[in-house]
Amino acid sequence: MTGSDRVSYAAGFVDLDSEVGPLPLEVRGRFPDWLTGTLLRTGPAKFDVGATTVNHWFDGLAMLHRFSFAGGAVTYANRFLNSDSYREAAAKGALARGEFATDPCRTLFQRVAAVFSPQLTDNCNVNVDCFGGEIVALTETTLPVRFDAETLQTLGHYAARGDVGGMVSIAHPHHDAKRGCRFSYVVDLGRRSKYRLFAIPDDGSPERIVAEMPVEKPAYMHSFAMTERYLVLTEFPLVVDPLRLLLCAAPFIRNYRWDPEMGLRFHIFDKDTGQLVVSHVAEAAFAFHHVNAYEDGDEIVLDVITYDDASIIDQLYLSHLRAGETLAATGRLTRYWVPLAADTPVDSNVIADEMLELPRIDYDRVAARPYRYVWCTGRRAGGAFLDMILVFDIIAGETRAWSQDGCFPGEPVFVARPGSETEGDGVLLSVVLDARRGLSFLIVLDALTLEELARAECPHHIPFSFHGNYFPEPTQPAAS
Numbered sequence: 001m002t003g004s005d006r007v008s009y010a011a012g013f014v015d016l017d018s019e020v021g022p023l024p025l026e027v028r029g030r031f032p033d034w035l036t037g038t039l040l041r042t043g044p045a046k047f048d049v050g051a052t053t054v055n056h057w058f059d060g061l062a063m064l065h066r067f068s069f070a071g072g073a074v075t076y077a078n079r080f081l082n083s084d085s086y087r088e089a090a091a092k093g094a095l096a097r098g099e100f101a102t103d104p105c106r107t108l109f110q111r112v113a114a115v116f117s118p119q120l121t122d123n124c125n126v127n128v129d130c131f132g133g134e135i136v137a138l139t140e141t142t143l144p145v146r147f148d149a150e151t152l153q154t155l156g157h158y159a160a161r162g163d164v165g166g167m168v169s170i171a172h173p174h175h176d177a178k179r180g181c182r183f184s185y186v187v188d189l190g191r192r193s194k195y196r197l198f199a200i201p202d203d204g205s206p207e208r209i210v211a212e213m214p215v216e217k218p219a220y221m222h223s224f225a226m227t228e229r230y231l232v233l234t235e236f237p238l239v240v241d242p243l244r245l246l247l248c249a250a251p252f253i254r255n256y257r258w259d260p261e262m263g264l265r266f267h268i269f270d271k272d273t274g275q276l277v278v279s280h281v282a283e284a285a286f287a288f289h290h291v292n293a294y295e296d297g298d299e300i301v302l303d304v305i306t307y308d309d310a311s312i313i314d315q316l317y318l319s320h321l322r323a324g325e326t327l328a329a330t331g332r333l334t335r336y337w338v339p340l341a342a343d344t345p346v347d348s349n350v351i352a353d354e355m356l357e358l359p360r361i362d363y364d365r366v367a368a369r370p371y372r373y374v375w376c377t378g379r380r381a382g383g384a385f386l387d388m389i390l391v392f393d394i395i396a397g398e399t400r401a402w403s404q405d406g407c408f409p410g411e412p413v414f415v416a417r418p419g420s421e422t423e424g425d426g427v428l429l430s431v432v433l434d435a436r437r438g439l440s441f442l443i444v445l446d447a448l449t450l451e452e453l454a455r456a457e458c459p460h461h462i463p464f465s466f467h468g469n470y471f472p473e474p475t476q477p478a479a480s
């Protein structure tokens with residue numbers, strides 16, 4: 001093994017303090033002329049707060065990153081998300097609110113006991129989306145934060161127009177172009193806990209509740225699945241006794257227990273009637289990310305990146321990552337066939353048996369429908385962390401990879417070529433850390449060949465982030 005194969009990825013967990021831009025980046029290669037929108041990303045950027053260090057990757061203070069494309073050129077800017085959590089942490093010199101795995105819930109879940117004094121974290125470091133025409137950063141609470149897509153200025157909390165309640169939510173809503181809304185979900189935690197699916201209309205009209213389901217021990221769910229007619233909650237057996245959260249003895253995720261006896265439960269809800277169509281139990285598994293799902297006759301085909309158990313969460317503690325430890329858990333691309341009838345068992349098959357994460361699809365063309373291509377990050381043989389970009393042709397059973405020694409790419413965001421109807425016709429945008437040089441660059445790859453089209457180097461490293469989205473129109477300043 002040569003040294004070049006063993007460059008530590010730990011540089012991706014070094015704090016970034018500087019805020020720059022917008023400034024033009026030098027481009028090597030050629031960006032497509034049709035690439036005229038903006039990639040907006042969020043991610044943890046500051047892990048050391050005053051004299052304290054957060055426990056977990058998911059707990060770093062959120063920073064927004066913006067890559068804006070026009071005429072073959074690109075500009076870059078970054079700003080910390082000026083959330084309540086950020087301001088309070090700055091003032092206190094330590095985290096002030098409970099995060100995913102840092103600080104007891106005397107902060108995070110105080111709302112359970114005191115509904116009118118929400119102290120939920122609004123450190124939105126997981127994803128960027130558009131709710132009712134407003135660009136928002138998201139985390140896994142019910143406090144999305146609005147920001148100006150041009151200036152990255154924080155504009156305050158997103159004010160829901162309808163009351164959907166809940167405390168815990170997700171940063172992976174689904175967009176339903178036909179119904180003109182996004183679907184998302186919240187959990188009410190308390191003596192009578194409930195899952196609640198709801199819709200966020202694109203036109204800014206009030207959110208409406210789609211379905212509710214009582215639950216004794218709510219599961220930690222990072223995403224869910226959508227087909228043309230159904231919403232599917234995949235309930236992993238990582239569950240919490242809500243009363244433990246009330247006792248506030250441990251940080252949020254530490255209250256959750258892995259209980260494989262419960263199995264993996266699928267709950268299928270009709271989007272239009274809210275009716276629970278059927279529930280199924282399969283063998284226990286854990287996942288963060290659903291890939292896609294669609295109806296096929298009397299069953300739902302549902303693709304997920306699954307782990308044998310929830311130990312991946314433990315491996316993402318900052319102490320392990322800053323030491324450059326090898327991620328031992330393997331997220332496999334797994335297909336489930338979930339029957340719409342109650343008396344038929346769930347079937348499953350592993351499509352790809354290697355470490356994969358951060359999956360994306362050609363969403364606007366194939367979400368909730370039969371599809372062909374999955375893009376994700378993966379771990380090369382002998383690698384310690386996600387160090388390549390992959391495209392799976394799941395119909396032909398073919399795979400292609402992009403990698404460069406010492407480089408660690410983030411989520412590959414697919415951007416469709418305007419006017420084309422062909423799935424996969426477009427490019428991938430990924431922020432890559434060159435760990436040897438301690439710098440990040442944006443790379444543009446042909447989405448199907450993974451051939452490099454261009455790259456543009458940033459003036460600093462960008463700590464490993466989770467998700468972002470490309471907004472094809474030049475973004476309008478949000479109404480404040």
Ligand code: CO
Pocket residue numbers: 126172222288289466467
């Ligand atoms: Co995610």
